[in-house]
Amino acid sequence: MTRKHLASTAALIAVMAGTVPAIAQTPGVELPSMLQGLDLDRISFETKRDGQREYEGYLPDGTQIEAEFDMAGNLIKIEADDGSLPAPLIDAALPGAVRGTPAMALFARFEEIKQTPRHLEVKGWQENGAEVEVKFAPDNTLIEIETDDTALPQPIIDAILPQAVRGNEVMAQFGMIEEIKAEYGRFEVKGEDTGGQDMRAAFDEAGAVLRFGRDDDRRGGRDHDRSPRGHGPRGDGPHGDGPRGDGPRAEGPRGDGPRGDMPPAPQFDTVAANQRLTQAGYSAFGLMRQEGPRVLLDATNPDGETVTLELDPQGQLVRETAR
Numbered sequence: 343m344t345r346k347h348l349a350s351t352a353a354l355i356a357v358m359a360g361t362v363p364a365i366a367q368t369p370g371v372e373l374p375s376m377l378q379g380l381d382l383d384r385i386s387f388e389t390k391r392d393g394q395r396e397y398e399g400y401l402p403d404g405t406q407i408e409a410e411f412d413m414a415g416n417l418i419k420i421e422a423d424d425g426s427l428p429a430p431l432i433d434a435a436l437p438g439a440v441r442g443t444p445a446m447a448l449f450a451r452f453e454e455i456k457q458t459p460r461h462l463e464v465k466g467w468q469e470n471g472a473e474v475e476v477k478f479a480p481d482n483t484l485i486e487i488e489t490d491d492t493a494l495p496q497p498i499i500d501a502i503l504p505q506a507v508r509g510n511e512v513m514a515q516f517g518m519i520e521e522i523k524a525e526y527g528r529f530e531v532k533g534e535d536t537g538g539q540d541m542r543a544a545f546d547e548a549g550a551v552l553r554f555g556r557d558d559d560r561r562g563g564r565d566h567d568r569s570p571r572g573h574g575p576r577g578d579g580p581h582g583d584g585p586r587g588d589g590p591r592a593e594g595p596r597g598d599g600p601r602g603d604m605p606p607a608p609q610f611d612t613v614a615a616n617q618r619l620t621q622a623g624y625s626a627f628g629l630m631r632q633e634g635p636r637v638l639l640d641a642t643n644p645d646g647e648t649v650t651l652e653l654d655p656q657g658q659l660v661r662e663t664a665r
Contacts, residue, residue, distance in 0.1 A: 373397065374411055376420075376434035382407065394418070401428065419456040426451035426466070436464070439482040444497045448474050448489070461485060468492060479525075488521040493533075503529055506549030512660055516541060528552065544622070551659035552622040553644070608637045610657035619651065619659065640665060 373385070374397070382399030389395050393413025400406055405425025410418040417435055420427065433441070435455045440446065440462065452466040461477045468474050470492065477486035484502050487494065500508065502522050507513065507529050517536035522529070527547045535541045535556065544553040608615075608630055616627065623644030630639045630653075637653040643662060652661035 374409070374415055374417075376417070376431060377407070377409060379430065380407070380428065401425065407431075417455070417457055419454065421454040422452070426453065427455070431455075436462075437482055440464075440478050443478075443482075443484055444495070444501055445476045445484055445487055448476075448495075448498075485525050486521075486523045490520075492520065493518040494520065494522065503531070504547065504549070506547065507531075507545045510545060510549045510551065510658075511654070512543050512545075512551055512554055516543075550618060552618075553662065554659055555643075555649070555662040608632065608653070608657065609655060610637075610653075612657070615653060615657035618657075622659075624651070636660075 373382075377397060377399070380399075381402055383402070385397065385399040387395060387397045395411050395413075397409045397411075398406065403425065406423040407420070407427075408423060409420040412418055420431060420435055427435075432452055432455070436446075446464075448468055449464070449466045450469040452464065454463075454465040456463040456465075459480075461479060462482075463475070463477050465473070465475045468489070472492045473490040474492075475486075475488045476484065479485045484498075487498060487502065499519060499522065502524050513531070515535050516531065516533050517538070519531055519533040521532040524530075529545045529547075530542070531545070532540075532542045539556050541556050542553070543551060543555075545551055612630060619627070619639075619641065624641045626642040626648075628640035630637050632638075635655055637655075637657070639651045639653065641649060641651055643649045648665045649662050650665050651659055652663070654660050
């Protein structure tokens, strides 16, 4: 690797003009166009074996600027250390289609812009000091946004979530949405419910719920379920009570004992519902049981936790709770 240190922008200009013989012997050393005109001082650069170049310099206010470019001169990453990226850099680094999105209005200061083959990533802070991070697909569509304990404005939610997802009844349970991811036909939403409890949900393009739960549900699933009915996905306790609930009194989803008859069958395609849940990562299903307008189903979620799933009359997942 080759590293050169220049005392100032003026020194760099002298190098480029060939007035400093000792350094001018290294050909092709110049600042990328987006770094020119920033009045950078104490500039240093490094050329790696693959041709990638890294530049460092300081703005007049003392903010350190670090930038990486590939061998063709394309931006890989640019970052402001202990400061904010200046407007000319932001304009040069971000496409106009990105700069004009409602998500960019959240930023009061920009800290980092990073380009990868899969997405363009922007990090910074809001006016209230809360962090914000957004990602855009190669076609400049917003695919992810995350804030730090700050509710996302409705126009941004509308821009990233399709109407089918926004219209799902689960969305009404969110009191505040802080994070949304939208990739490969899957939409993940995180935030808090109206009681301030952490909440998360995942949907497909048609608005069907793939995952749904609250953080205390996850914690509860790890440390309770200590009754004699047993532990684990099948509830294998002293009486061998599995998902069929075949205990001494036959009290379970089947209800085939002295306490009652078989509950009514769900009024939806149970095979299709099972397939959706399996594709979402659920397994070890018990028998479906009707409770009012809802259908309950014991299962193991993708994290290996034993849970009870609640399905609406159409067979869509609306809640996941720990067992």
